[in-house]
Amino acid sequence: MAATIETLDTVAAVTEGGYKWGFSTDIEMDMAPKGLNEDIVRLISSRKGEPAWLLEWRLKSFAAWLKMEEPDWAKVTHPPIDYQDLHYYAAPKKKPGPKSLDEVDPELLKMYEKLGIPLRERAILAGVEPEEGERPPIAIDAVFDSVSVATTFKDTLAKAGVIFCPISEAVHSHPELVKQYLGSVVPAGDNYFAALNSAVFSDGSFVFIPKGVRCPMELSTYFRINARNTGQFERTLIIVEDGGHVSYLEGCTAPQRDENQLHAAVVELVAMTDATIKYSTVQNWYPGDADGKGGIYNFVTKRGACRGARSKISWTQVETGSAITWKYPSCILLGDDSVGEFYSVAVTTNRQQADTGTKMIHIGKNTKSTIVSKGISAGRSDNTYRGLVRIMKNADGARNFTQCDSLLIGDQCGAHTVPYIESRNPTAKTEHEATTSKIADDQLFYCRSRGLSQEDAVGLIVNGFCKDVLKELPMEFAVEAQKLLAVSLEGSVG
């Protein structure tokens, strides 16, 4: 039951409090000089030995980015970002491509041990058979700064026909797929941060599920920013063909630093006829100290296209980290009867700022979307839900349900709700509800009178408040997420 034990270990570690992921690992790094210009874009491309078409795409994106302005509509404030004061490429120095984990830098392995993530290939390599009745294992792609360092279970997946590898590798092994789908959901010039990512992305995960295949295990990517002054720009591309199914998990951590680091990722999902993609995120980047110093700026573009009939894309996110979160996982519901879901918990404390939500674009007939967003603000933080539901003219019978709840803990924080509802079809139905409240005194009293401490009581109530979202997470993540919520809110209740 290794997975369970690891989870318990993780949980035990988490409950010690503070930001336990705040260590950095000394590994020799191969870094590009600070700054961003065409030469850096060329350098990144050449380090990866990319084909000419990709370099061209990058350069086009870069040219588009130069002409764009940083968006200012989100309810976040930060000092201007100096895009020239960052390294746009940092990779652990290593021999070309580790064949197995044995060849991976031991420092790296130690780091993953500290992280407590179940990199269980070690055991598999050592010939340990999985125990009877054990939960299906999880295949992991670990991205360290900008480079994917290890992908586990490749062979098992290959047998099922599933491709799960770093995107830099897919560019070489499956160029036709990458060329066809890269930028097809999030075009290079989509927005400021997506354009930046398209120009300088260095790695990320690539998943391809062929027709009729149900991916035999959960796929997972673990992102970690390690080097100082680097920006992390991963690019994830997931394609599920007709009738395929995949559940994908994403975890994020970063070391404790006193300067803010930039993270601008792009995730593209494509679901064809009858395909299902479940994308879960537990985002726990370093949030900065109590005064908001340090911490990650997280400007992420995530979008899925339900291209085929009856396809389904489900986003679940638990956002507890980052100094600033700017993130709107979206669904384009193109296929008839396609389904989009967005379940989100966003917790902000201290000086954190989160502006997050979703976009549901209903284009096909009888398309359905569900949005459940739970925002919790404490300390001196600001937490905004910003979402768009758009029903296009031909989306007959489209249906949307949106529920946004905010919980305020303390009187120095802010909770905001900014939904946009646009409907152009009379047969469509949209419903939106939002509430804002604090933890009710009678609920607290009830728990306290039964012997729970103030903090446990708050933890329990907050978990109840978030239950609709947490139950959407795969089991391992759900346990971790619950503890993460408790830790995030520690000390914010008085």
Place this chain on the structure above:
Amino acid sequence: MNAVSQTSLQASAQGFLARYEGLRHRLAGDTAAREAGAAAFTRHGLPGPREEAWRYTGLRPLAEIEFHEPVVLLADASAQFAALGLPDGPRLVFIDGRFRAELSRLPENIAITTGAPAFGHLADNSENLVALNTMLAEDGAAIDVAPGVDAGTLLIVSLGADAHGKPVSFHPRHAIRLGAGASLTLAEINAGTGVYFNNPVITAEIAEDATLVHLREQREAPGAFHLSTVFAEIAARGTYDSFSLALGGRLARVQVHARLAGEHSMAHLNAAQLLGGSQHADFTTVVRHDAPATASRQTVKNVLTGRSKGVFQGKIEVARIAQKTDGYQMNQTLLLSRDAEIDSKPQLEIYADDVKCSHGCTVGELDADQLFYLRSRGVPEREARNILVRAFLSEALDPVTHDAMRAHMEAAIAAWWEEAPT
């Protein structure tokens, strides 16, 4: 941004500024206030589609028309005036933005000054159209109700008419002040003929324990533009109850800023927008809870037919100090045709923790089960739809307790339904 629309908005703003240069020495009232408005309008111009507050209401159709200074034609206006079927009682009549004493009936218990714009103290020139109003305001009414006086009902009628086929614009500016414990029902009717642009700004200062009921009926001419802005500030235990009915105009927007400044003050901002053809109407509110234990209620209903477009933007802001705030907002839309469109943006911005705030928003067509129920009891289709639409609207009309105004509005809604294509 679209380069063409940018240019036409700028050109239109230049036109208004040029008119101000020509008129500035002839306009009555506070010159300093006017100069400040002109400076703000020079800075801001007309709002473009990239301004968040204007993302759903584009002013390009307005910018493409050149508006002139009004020339009042008395005969035409009198005929129109008779056709309105106004309730009895005191009234202030404005034609093309100018006060007309011969058509008005002044009340005895309210101090009213006309002949110059009443700028008041609440208007915010950072709103583009408020700056435009402040710069060009020709006339208006200063309405003062002394403390403790129950002033009954006062009607403000605005009639617009183009000048021999030339489009005109006018910018009425009214200021209302209610002393402590005073009460007033202010009913507005906006109507007209031809192509014109009515850009009124109304400020309302409501003192402790005072109550202002503000009923607005907008039935401008089909070619008209109506962009109005209200600023209300409510002191402790005061009440601002409003209902805004939008039926007319080609492009209309009603913007209400209500600030709950004293403890236990209350604001009610209701609206109904009934649109057809290619009409566009926008109801935008900002309610700011700036004191503890304040309450706000908003019920906004849209009924859209034809190719019309309805917009609702409602923002509830709760300041840190405003603990025990109770804010509620409901926006419901019936789309009765395939080409109608609704854009809704309810917003909460909350900085206090002990509050109860919620909003809801629904969009759909008439419930097929309800229609079937009525039809199965022998109610003809059109009548059945009428019953359901009237039932849908009734909640929004709650603040309209004044019998004559209620009847007038009900009649206007019935007339609209008669003509609505279904």
